[in-house]
Amino acid sequence: MRLKDKVCIVTGGGSGIGRATCLIFAREGARVVVADKRKEAAEAVAAEGAAIGATMMPMMMDVSRDDDAERVVEQTVKAFGRLDVLVNNAGYGFAGTVVDTDEQAWEDLMAVNVRGVFLCSKHAIPAMAATGGGVIVNTASVVAAVGIRNRAAYCASKGAVAALTRAIAIDHVGEGIRCNAIAPGTIDTPYFDEILRKSPVAADSRKALEARQLLGRLGTPEEIAAGILFLASDESRFATGSILTLDGGMTAQ
Ligand SMILES: NC(=O)c1ccc[n+]([C@@H]2O[C@H](COP(=O)([O-])OP(=O)(O)OC[C@H]3O[C@@H](n4cnc5c(N)ncnc54)[C@H](O)[C@@H]3O)[C@@H](O)[C@H]2O)c1
Numbered sequence: 001m002r003l004k005d006k007v008c009i010v011t012g013g014g015s016g017i018g019r020a021t022c023l024i025f026a027r028e029g030a031r032v033v034v035a036d037k038r039k040e041a042a043e044a045v046a047a048e049g050a051a052i053g054a055t056m057m058p059m060m061m062d063v064s065r066d067d068d069a070e071r072v073v074e075q076t077v078k079a080f081g082r083l084d085v086l087v088n089n090a091g092y093g094f095a096g097t098v099v100d101t102d103e104q105a106w107e108d109l110m111a112v113n114v115r116g117v118f119l120c121s122k123h124a125i126p127a128m129a130a131t132g133g134g135v136i137v138n139t140a141s142v143v144a145a146v147g148i149r150n151r152a153a154y155c156a157s158k159g160a161v162a163a164l165t166r167a168i169a170i171d172h173v174g175e176g177i178r179c180n181a182i183a184p185g186t187i188d189t190p191y192f193d194e195i196l197r198k199s200p201v202a203a204d205s206r207k208a209l210e211a212r213q214l215l216g217r218l219g220t221p222e223e224i225a226a227g228i229l230f231l232a233s234d235e236s237r238f239a240t241g242s243i244l245t246l247d248g249g250m251t252a253q
Contacts, residue, residue, distance in 0.1 A: 008086075010022050014040075015190050016191055036058075069119040086137070087232065139184070143158045166241045224246055
């Protein structure tokens with residue numbers, strides 16, 4: 001019960017790493033707001049958590065919208081009286097070098113992956129500070145530290161998330177707020193399936209992506225959620241402004 005009675009918002013909670021995070025938080029005693037732009041996905045994860053006895057609240061939101069970020073924080077505090085943990089996890093990527101990335105596609109990705117972290121944190125921090133502090137965990141990626149081919153916009157966005165993690169940690173330490181990020185390697189989620197679907201030879205791409213990891217396999221959403229739980233709980237109380245890499249050894253090579 002590492003998050004007993006903690007009130008937590010998980011963005012992108014309807015799938016993959018976000019879903020696994022909602023469910024491990026639920027098992028650890030948290031009250032969880034499953035925030036996702038897909039209503040049915042948020043509701044389905046909330047139902048899974050409720051089935052194991054947890055208090056869950058599904059909420060539809062687009063993290064790139066200021067009014068949505070404000071509403072989700074306000075309704076969370078209205079429902080539960082406080083906010084302890086924000087997991088800024090919603091995000092996506094697409095293939096492309098800077099030359100073949102469409103300008104609007106760049107803007108749209110930055111709006112979700114970077115502005116989303118900014119807006120949700122902007123509204124969450126005062127709410128956390130009002131009850132003595134809290135914890136923010138951002139989902140960055142190994143691409144914040146090492147480059148990968150043909151993912152220019154995605155790499156730029158996750159580099160910004162890592163930098164923003166440090167900035168938030170520094171600015172809000174005095175309010176009792178810690179902010180850290182998780183940097184996953186390649187994880188077997190619906191987002192990864194989408195990448196494979198778009199690849200000309202899916203089986204070969206999967207093998208190549210598995211080989212990128214020193215451990216020779218993809219990570220699971222649950223393995224990343226375990227790291228997010230550590231950063232969200234008091235066990236990580238000496239960590240702020242740090243990036244926890246869970247990548248099967250990808251960046252060790
Ligand atoms: N899968 C990987 O290999 C991998 C590796 C490193 C980092 N990440 C990061 O992990 C996070 C989660 O990825 P995943 O693989 O679990 O993806 P996923 O596609 O399985 O889940 C992402 C969820 O975010 C939601 N979402 C997307 N845009 C949103 C928006 N604007 N507002 C609210 N919700 C929105 C989607 O509806 C979806 O439910 C992302 O930030 C991703 O960049 C993933």
